[in-house]
Structure formats: C-alpha cells, structure tokens
Amino acid sequence: MEQQVDVLPDEDGVRVIACTGEFDQDILGPLKAACTAATDDPGVRRIVLDVTQVAFADSSMLNLMLRLRATDRLVLAGPLPAQLARLLDVTSARTLFLTAEGIEAARVL
Template structure:
C-alpha cells in the first residue's frame, strides 16, 4: 500500500497530521519531517496525529 503523510491546514493553533499505509524504521522520513515542522512552528499549540488509515506500524521503530 502507498504511504500517506498529509498535513491539514492549521486551525486555531492545531496542526493535524494524517497518516496512512505502512510505517517502519525505513519509511518514517515524511512523518518525521511533518512532526518536526509542527514542533518548530511557534503558532502550533497542539499536534493531532490521525492514524486511522495506518495498516501497519512496526513497534521497533526508533526516532
């Protein structure tokens, strides 16, 4: 399955990152980029990670 990492436009200081597909240690790049950008943005007060479309996540992933 194709991997999805989509950032929804901010609303009221909330950044929503939507993820779909399969994630493991080798495929975390886009998610890391989106998360880092959200953390470093001073206008973001809350980060919501929507994983309802994630089919697989390797529990041995490290950041």
C-alpha cells in the same frame, strides 16, 4: 497500501497530520519531517496525529510518537487500527497517549 502523510491546514493552533499506510524505520522520513515541522512551529499548540489509516507501524513509529508526546501537544485521532492498538498494548504504551475518536474531537481536547 501506499504510504501517505498529509498535513492539513492549521486551525486555531492545531496541526493535523494524517497518516496512511505502513510506517517503519526505512520509510518514516515524510512523517518525521512533518512532525518536526509541527514541533518547531511556535504557533502550533496541539498536534493531532490521525492514525485511523495506519496499516502497519513498528517501534520506530512508536518512538516518534513518544517523542511527540514529550512535547505535551500530541493527541491521537482514532479509532486506533488493530495493528497499532496491538503495538501500543504489547509495549504497555497505550495509556501514555491521549486519544480521541476522530479529528474533530481531537482538535478540542
């Protein structure tokens, strides 16, 4: 599955970053750039990371998600794909993330 990172137009201070495909340390650049732009923008009060189409994620993506979580602005839009859910479960990190069912639900959390 081809990797794609789409940044949707901000609505009411919420930035949605939609992730599709595989994310590992070698190809994390576009996602990292989108996340950095979101955290650096003072007008963004919430960052919604749409992970429903993530086919693979390794510890480098988890590390990026943890750094986003530290901003207190991150919400994951699910449902979580099986592989990402397993990564979060194996690392005992699932409970660290606020997760909503879908983008619209994540926007209002």
